Amino acid sequence: MLSVRDLGVAFGMVQPLSGVSFSVNKGETLGIVGESGSGKSLTAMSVMGLLPLSGGRITGGSVEFDGQDLTKLPERAYRKLRGGRIGLITQNPMTSLDPLQKIGPQVDDVAKLHLGLDGAEARARTEDILGTLRIPEPSLICERYPHQMSGGMKQRIVIAMALAADPDVLIADEPTTALDVTVQAQIIRLLDDLVKERDLALVLITHDMSVVAQTCDKIVVMYAGRAVEHGPVEEIFDRPRHPYTQALIACIPRGLDDATRLTGIEGTVPTVLNYPKGCPFHPRCPRAEAICATDPPEFSVAGDSAAACHFAEVANAQPA
Amino acid sequence: MPNLLEVRDLSKRFTSAGSAFRKARSMHAVNGVSFDLAKGRVIGVVGESGCGKSTLARLILRLIEPSGGAVHFDGDDLLAKSPAQMRRLRARMQMVFQDPYSAIDPRYTLARAVAEPFEVQGVTPEKPMTDEVAGLLEMVGLNPGLATSYPHQISGGQKQRVGIARALALRPSLLVLDEPTASLDVSVQAQIIGLLEDLRSDLGLTYLFISHDLSLVKYFCDEILVMYLGRVVEALPDTAAPARHPYTRTLMESTFEPDPKKRRLIAPLEGEVPSPFDLPPGCAFVDRCPNASALCRSETPALSTETGHAVACHHPI
C-alpha cells in the first residue's frame, strides 16, 4: 500500500535523514522505533508531503502510494491525499483540533471535504465513527469543545477525524506518548481493532519498544537518521542482529516478571549536527572496529530481516 | 532494619480560590497515606499523572505543609521541627527531580551547582571545595573536567547526574527520586538507573522512587505503593506479589512487555479518571471497576493491612 525506498531529507546543508526504506500493506502494522532525534517524525512528515512547510526537501528516494510516487506529486494533489486517503495522528491532538470550534463540525468537515457528503450525511457518519471508537454519547460529544475533554478523549477525536475520510493508510507519530498508560492501552487496542476491521495500513511511530512488541507485525529500527535494522517483529525481538537493536532491547525493564539487570548504552544519542561518519552507532557500539568509523555498513539480509552492520553475520551467532 | 521513614495518615488539601464565575473548590491531592520505609530499602510509588505522587514527595520533605498526618524521619517528628531545625534535617533527606534543568541555575558552572548545597546549609566540606566537587562528579560517573562547563553544554543524562551529585553532596541517607528518568531516552534512563543501583549499595542509601512506569518500578524497587486519586490503594510487599486491587490489575494489564510473544489482551476500560474535585463518597475507582457493587458507591474502602499485603477494596481479587 505504502512503500518508501531509500528516502533522504535535507534542510539546507544538513542531512538529517538518509537511506530510510520500509513498506506496509493493508491490515498490517509497521512500527518505526528509535530514540529521540532518530528521524521518525521527519519520516512521517516526508510521507505526508509536509517538509516544504518547514523548509526541508527530499533529496533522494521515493514514496510510493497506490502506484504513484508521492515525491513527484504537486502540492494541490497532495492536499487531497493528506487527511484523505493518508491520515496523520500526532502526539499532541491540538495540532489537529481547532480550539474554537465544536467537535462535531470539525469531524463533519473531513467527510464533507474528502467524501463530498452533505451536512446531515456527514453528521450521521461522525456519530457513527465516534460510536465505533467507543466514545459514549456521540451526539453530546459533538457539541463539546476540545478544552472540555481529557487528553485521551481528544486523541480519539483526532483518530475519528482521520477515519472520517475513509483512509487507506494511517500514520501515527507517537500517538500515545503524552497519555497515561491505561489510556495508552485503550488507544492501542482501538488502533489494533481498526487495522483488523477496516483493513487499514498503520505506520506506528514510537520510542517505546514495548508498544512495538505489543502491536506491530514488522518494525524498522532507526538511529541517527538512518534505518539500521528491519524485519518481522518476532524475528527482531528474538534474534536482533544489529548491536543498536540489541542494546535498545537490553535498556528496557524486561516486563513485569524478570529482573535481568538493565544495561544502558554509553554516551548519548547524536543530533543532526554531530551524526558520526561511517556507521552512525560506532562511538557507542561495544562491537565497533576501525572500519566502522570510516565506512557506512550495507544491509545484510537474513531470513526476512536485514541489519546495517559490518558484523551482522557475527552478531547473529551471538545472542544479545 | 529500623524504619528510616514513617508516614502516618498524611494528607494535603488544595483549595482553588473562587471567582465571580466559579465557586471555590477543594481537593485532596494526598489523602490519608501511611507507610514505613526501612533503612536500605527502596519503595516505589506508582500511579498515573495527577494521582498525588509529587505532592506526597514534597510533603515528606516538608517542602509544603500537610493538612494532616505525621512524618517521622529517623525518629524525628518532622512536623514538630522549627524551620532552622528542618533545614539542618534536610541535609539528610534530599530530592531528585524529573527535570534536571529546573534544579540548576543555567548561569552556574557545574562546580557551583554541585557546591551550592554546602553554601545553602552553611556546611564546610572536609576536603577543599574543588576536591569535594571533583569527588562528587566522579561518584555520579561524570568527568571532573566538566566542573567548569555550563548546563547548556551537557546532555540531559549528564544534567540528571549533576542533579544526583547535588543531592548527594551533604551525604544524605534518604533520596526521594521524583520520576528521575521520565524525560530521558531509554538508553540514558538505563544508565541512570544503573548509577542509582550502584550508589544505593555503595553508600547504603534508602530510596523513595516515584514513577508512572510500573515495569521500571517493578525492576528497581523492593516494595510498591499504588496510588489512585490521592490514596494508596494497594501496597505490594514485594514485586512478585499478584495484584489484589482492580486498579493495580488494570495498570498491570496496560503495561506492555518488550516481547511480542507476551502480548496482552487489552480489555476495554469504562469511563475516565474522575475529577479530583468533590469526589463522591465511596471508592474512587467505582465507575471503571468490573467488581463494583452497591457498597463500593456508599463506603470508601479503607486500606486493610491485616495480611501484610494491604489493599483498599471491598472485593479484592
Ligand SMILES: Nc1ncnc2c1ncn2[C@@H]1O[C@H](COP(=O)(O)OP(=O)(O)O)[C@@H](O)[C@H]1O
Ligand atoms: N526543521 C529542521 N531543520 C533541521 N533539522 C531538523 C529539523 N527537524 C528535525 N531536524 C533534525 O532531524 C533529526 C531527526 O528529527 P526527528 O525526525 O524529529 O526525530 P524523532 O521524531 O525521531 O525524535 C534531529 O537531529 C533533528 O534535530
Ligand SMILES: Nc1ncnc2c1ncn2[C@@H]1O[C@H](COP(=O)(O)OP(=O)(O)O)[C@@H](O)[C@H]1O
Ligand atoms: N500547588 C498546587 N495547587 C493546587 N493543586 C495542586 C498543586 N500541586 C498539585 N496540585 C494538584 O494535586 C493533584 C496531584 O498532583 P501531583 O502530586 O503533581 O500528581 P503526580 O505527581 O502524581 O502527577 C493534581 O490534581 C494537581 O493538579
Ligand code: SF4
Ligand atoms: S557497523 Fe560497527 S559500529 Fe556499526 S553497529 Fe556494526 S559493529 Fe557496531
Ligand code: SF4
Ligand atoms: S472497592 Fe469496589 S469499586 Fe473499588 S476497586 Fe474494590 S471492587 Fe472496585
Ligand SMILES: [Mg+2]
Ligand atoms: Mg518525533
Ligand SMILES: [Mg+2]
Ligand atoms: Mg509528578
